[in-house]
Amino acid sequence: MTTSITKKQFIINTAADLFQERGYSATSIRDLAAKVGLEPSSIYSHIRSKEDLLSEICMSCADRFSKGMNDIYFQDISPRKKMRALIQLHLDIAFDIPASVTVFNDEWRFLHEPVLSDFLEARKEYEKKIKKILTDGKKVGKFEFQNIDIVFSIIIKMLSWSHSAIKKFNKEALEAELTSFITKH
Amino acid sequence: MTTSITKKQFIINTAADLFQERGYSATSIRDLAAKVGLEPSSIYSHIRSKEDLLSEICMSCADRFSKGMNDIYFQDISPRKKMRALIQLHLDIAFDIPASVTVFNDEWRFLHEPVLSDFLEARKEYEKKIKKILTDGKKVGKFEFQNIDIVFSIIIKMLSWSHSAIKKFNKEALEAELTSFITKH
DNA sequence: CCTACCGATCGGTAGG
DNA sequence: CCTACCGATCGGTAGG
Numbered sequence: 001m002t003t004s005i006t007k008k009q010f011i012i013n014t015a016a017d018l019f020q021e022r023g024y025s026a027t028s029i030r031d032l033a034a035k036v037g038l039e040p041s042s043i044y045s046h047i048r049s050k051e052d053l054l055s056e057i058c059m060s061c062a063d064r065f066s067k068g069m070n071d072i073y074f075q076d077i078s079p080r081k082k083m084r085a086l087i088q089l090h091l092d093i094a095f096d097i098p099a100s101v102t103v104f105n106d107e108w109r110f111l112h113e114p115v116l117s118d119f120l121e122a123r124k125e126y127e128k129k130i131k132k133i134l135t136d137g138k139k140v141g142k143f144e145f146q147n148i149d150i151v152f153s154i155i156i157k158m159l160s161w162s163h164s165a166i167k168k169f170n171k172e173a174l175e176a177e178l179t180s181f182i183t184k185h
Numbered sequence: 186m187t188t189s190i191t192k193k194q195f196i197i198n199t200a201a202d203l204f205q206e207r208g209y210s211a212t213s214i215r216d217l218a219a220k221v222g223l224e225p226s227s228i229y230s231h232i233r234s235k236e237d238l239l240s241e242i243c244m245s246c247a248d249r250f251s252k253g254m255n256d257i258y259f260q261d262i263s264p265r266k267k268m269r270a271l272i273q274l275h276l277d278i279a280f281d282i283p284a285s286v287t288v289f290n291d292e293w294r295f296l297h298e299p300v301l302s303d304f305l306e307a308r309k310e311y312e313k314k315i316k317k318i319l320t321d322g323k324k325v326g327k328f329e330f331q332n333i334d335i336v337f338s339i340i341i342k343m344l345s346w347s348h349s350a351i352k353k354f355n356k357e358a359l360e361a362e363l364t365s366f367i368t369k370h
Numbered sequence: 371c372c373t374a375c376c377g378a379t380c381g382g383t384a385g386g
Numbered sequence: 387c388c389t390a391c392c393g394a395t396c397g398g399t400a401g402g
Contacts, residue, residue, distance in 0.1 A: 025210035026295070029381060041382080042387045050381065106291070110211070150362045153350050154343055165338050177335045181366065214397060226398080227371045235397065 008046045011036055015053040016099040024054055024107040054107060055115045061104035062122040064093055073129050079137030080183050086130070087178050090159040094166050105160045130156070143183075155182055193231045196221055200238040201284040209239055209292040239292060240300045246289035247307040249278055258314050264322030265368050271315070272363050275344040279351050290345045312337070328368075340367055 014036050018027045029050055033040040047053055068089040072082050094101050111119055131152050137143035145151040158178060166174070199221050203212045214235055218225040232238055253274040257267050279286050296304055316337050322328035330336040343363060351359070 023208065023210055023294075025208055028379075030379085039388055041389085044382070045387065109208075145362060145365070147354070147358050147362055150354055150359055153346070153354075154362060154366060157342055157346060157350070158339055161338070161342060165342070169332070169335055169338075173332050174335055177330060177332055177339065180330070181339060213395080215395085224372055226373085229398070230371065 011043065011046050012053055012056050013099075016057050016097075016103050019054065019057070019107055020099040020102040024103070024110045051110070051112065051115075054103070054110060057100050057103050058108050058111060058119055059115065059122075061093075061097070061100050062119060062126075064097075065089070065126060066122055068093070069126055069129055073133070078142070079133050079140065080142050082133045083137070083183050084179055086133070087159065087175060087182065090161075091166075091171055091175055091178075094161065095171055098167060101160075127152070127156070158182070196228065196231050197238055197241050198284075201242050201282075201288050204239065204242070204292055205284040205287040209288070209295045236295070236297065236300075239288070239295060242285050242288050243293050243296060243304055244300065244307075246278075246282070246285050247304060247311075249282075250274070250311060251307055253278070254311055254314055258318070263327070264318050264325065265327050267318045268322070268368050269364055271318070272344065272360060272367065275346075276351075276356055276360055276363075279346065280356055283352060286345075312341070315341070343367070 011032070015027070015032055018031055018035065021027075022031075029043055030040045032053075033043050036043075047056075069086070072085040072089065075082070075085075077085075108119055131148060134143060134145075134152060134155075135148060138145065138148075143151075158181065196217070200212070200217055203216055203220065206212075207216070214228055215225045217238075218228050221228075232241075254271070257270040257274065260267070260270075262270075293304055316333060319328060319330075319337060319340075320333060323330065323333075328336075343366065
């Protein structure tokens with residue numbers, strides 16, 4: 001049983017690497033099977049479909065972001081400190097599971113119902129919390145901006161920086177520049 | 186002749202819409218044919234291959250950015266004014282040909298040689314010029330940052346904002362917030 | 371620009 | 387987990 005779960009996770013992680021490298025659509029089950037050392041049909045002993053792999057990657061990533069956000073959001077600290085913690089959260093996850101984060105960011109659109117709705121709902125919840133932190137910060141005069149939706153989108157874009165860019169830099173330097181961009185603002 | 190060129194361009198533009206919507210790999214020539222009102226095989230009277238469509242989209246977009254960059258880069262104006270002009274350039278192109286810009290940003294990795302090398306070279310040239318503007322601005326004390334490569338990557342990410350985000354906002358508001366992020370820095 | 375068609379590859383199943 | 391295989395779909399060509 002334990003072995004089975006581990007192998008399934010190994011297949012999912014390998015799928016994340018391939019989806020990141022070639023994209024979900026351009027990756028075949030045969031590619032995946034070759035990389036994990038199985039015959040193509042044997043993959044289906046561990047998963048039900050190709051899309052299942054994408055669902056697992058996207059939803060586990062979404063869960064991790066949601067949990068991390070809640071830990072920050074409900075703390076009694078300033079909006080500025082929350083934004084800093086949020087930057088760290090994104091960097092921690094991106095450095096830990098870079099392939100999954102890239103797939104989560106770029107390939108989620110290939111999800112179908114009912115998983116798609118779950119995904120979009122989780123994301124919307126996450127976005128609402130970021131926006132709340134930003135508007136709270138503006139109220140107490142710590143952030144300056146005019147259009148919350150635009151600033152939110154810019155920040156999300158900076159935070160969802162893909163693996164390929166992130167792996168070239170050192171985490172502390174990245175954190176310093178991002179913090180400067182986001183919280184000096 | 187003129188009709189032929191126009192129809193080819195119509196096919197390319199329709200392809201850009203589909204590639205943006207579903208991704209290059211997940212878009213079939215049959216999808217494209219249906220959308221332009223032709224039989225699948227008739228598409229090949231206008232193009233040589235599916236990848237030709239991607240090449241045309243990516244390279245024409247690259248050309249437009251390169252030309253716009255040169256117009257800005259060789260002017261005798263301050264680094265700060267160059268960055269503002271660069272923001273305008275990106276917004277102008279993104280609002281004008283949103284689908285092509287998204288494909289240019291997200292689907293170029295499906296290009297093969299020899300086009301891929303041309304593409305990467307054009308991009309590298311473009312990036313060198315942005316970095317030069319940033320370092321020039323730092324020298325005269327107008328920009329503040331520590332790591333040029335990180336700041337460059339953050340700015341490129343903000344500028345290459347995809348169509349889906351951009352179409353929700355008004356161009357002037359976007360320009361204002363982006364300018365605030367980039368040149369106050 | 372169409373009809374007719376090609377070989378290759380796809381996701382997935384049957385049965386052991 | 388494998389062998390053997392399925393129907394569907396792919397990019398692309400021949401020939402008119």
